[in-house]
Amino acid sequence: MDTRTHRVISPGRVNLIGDHTDYTGGYVLPVATDLHTQLAASPADEVTVYSEATDDRRSFAVDDEQPSGDWTDYVKGCYAVLREEGYAPGGFDGDLSGTLPLGSGLSSSASLELAVVAFLNDAYSLGLSRERMARLSQRVENDFVGVSCGIMDQFAVALGQSGHALHLDTGSLEYDPIPIPDDVRLVVYHTGVERGLVDTAYNERRETVEGALDALGAEASTQLSEADIEDAGSLSELQRQRLGYVVRENERVLRVGEALSGGDLETVGSLLTAAHADIAANYDASCRELDFVVDQAVERGAYGARLTGAGWGGAAVALVDAADAEAFARSLHERYCEQFPDHESRYHLVTPSDGVRVQRRS
Ligand code: ADP
Numbered sequence: 506m507d508t509r510t511h512r513v514i515s516p517g518r519v520n521l522i523g524d525h526t527d528y529t530g531g532y533v534l535p536v537a538t539d540l541h542t543q544l545a546a547s548p549a550d551e552v553t554v555y556s557e558a559t560d561d562r563r564s565f566a567v568d569d570e571q572p573s574g575d576w577t578d579y580v581k582g583c584y585a586v587l588r589e590e591g592y593a594p595g596g597f598d599g600d601l602s603g604t605l606p607l608g609s610g611l612s613s614s615a616s617l618e619l620a621v622v623a624f625l626n627d628a629y630s631l632g633l634s635r636e637r638m639a640r641l642s643q644r645v646e647n648d649f650v651g652v653s654c655g656i657m658d659q660f661a662v663a664l665g666q667s668g669h670a671l672h673l674d675t676g677s678l679e680y681d682p683i684p685i686p687d688d689v690r691l692v693v694y695h696t697g698v699e700r701g702l703v704d705t706a707y708n709e710r711r712e713t714v715e716g717a718l719d720a721l722g723a724e725a726s727t728q729l730s731e732a733d734i735e736d737a738g739s740l741s742e743l744q745r746q747r748l749g750y751v752v753r754e755n756e757r758v759l760r761v762g763e764a765l766s767g768g769d770l771e772t773v774g775s776l777l778t779a780a781h782a783d784i785a786a787n788y789d790a791s792c793r794e795l796d797f798v799v800d801q802a803v804e805r806g807a808y809g810a811r812l813t814g815a816g817w818g819g820a821a822v823a824l825v826d827a828a829d830a831e832a833f834a835r836s837l838h839e840r841y842c843e844q845f846p847d848h849e850s851r852y853h854l855v856t857p858s859d860g861v862r863v864q865r866r867s
């Protein structure tokens with residue numbers, strides 16, 4: 506029998522549209538997933554945590570800030586960041602399980618961070634808002650684990666809403682839930698290409714567009730139009746190309762939000778597919794596997810599809826009718842496996858769900 510005092514359900518996230526916009530203060534449109542991490546836990550003096558995914562039980566003191574170079578850093582980092590902010594939660598004894606795959610572009614890392622922070626928030630009455638938990642979890646990843654990600658993942662995991670995507674302005678952190686019709690699913694297709702060179706390419710893109718924003722004196726990409734960029738003599742050709750994509754992507758996020766609210770799935774789909782073409786041509790963030798998935802998805806009747814996440818491998822997302830989603834994914838998978846028999850590809854059907862939630866056993 507499970508005698509733990511708490512059960513935390515922490516979703517993953519998939520970004521429907523708006524990639525490489527979050528480090529420019531741009532727009533994103535993530536969805537919290539029904540695929541989730543579960544943490545069953547009770548307060549304790551130390552931290553003892555078992556993960557089913559890694560089949561590993563680990564113990565450490567709550568003030569152990571020595572990075573281990575493995576998954577426990579996502580847990581240690583929560584304590585380190587909370588302590589920096591003046592909180593002193595105790596330990597816990599817990600089991601991690603759930604349905605969210607690790608490293609499949611569904612942000613299991615943010616899911617794990619929020620599961621731990623939300624548990625500590627409840628068990629030790631820290632009084633943190635969801636937004637604050639999202640920001641602190643981002644710092645766990647940036648400062649302790651050493652992954653430079655934007656706020657999108659943690660924000661979606663903390664504030665997602667069932668049946669909705671979250672329109673988020675990553676500059677102001679203003680957000681707006683956008684309804685997603687019940688009768689569509691998001692199919693997340695992981696190409697099996699692990700993004701080996703991603704850090705270098707990601708940092709390069711980031712430098713280019715951050716430099717371009719500086720040259721234009723803009724704080725956020727949302728302040729700019731395409732005309733501003735075309736007319737700017739201070740930008741290099743490459744800066745114009747990269748920032749041009751970002752500005753058009755912001756515009757598409759807004760238009761997808763409007764089309765979703767109006768139930769116009771055809772328009773949503775064509776914007777997704779256009780976004781893929783743009784990120785491939787002007788941000789050089791695609792690869793032949795992602796292009797193949799997008800082409801095949803559209804051919805198989807998806808409303809639209811695009812790479813999701815940083816690109817250069819990883820996953821694509823397709824918007825499809827719920828009734829056909831399973832058959833669609835299976836047929837896409839068959840075709841992909843024929844084309845790339847050596848790739849360990851996989852797919853997941855996603856239903857938009859609520860953000861992290863804590864159940865307490867009294
Ligand atoms: P993603 O966030 O897209 O799934 P990342 O590489 O950012 O991929 O994060 C995956 C890492 O997060 C895993 O390698 C592991 O270290 C950690 N992680 C996430 N969920 C769990 C879990 N349930 N158990 C153990 N480690 C986990």
Ligand code: MG
Binds near residue numbers: 613
């Ligand atoms: Mg991650």
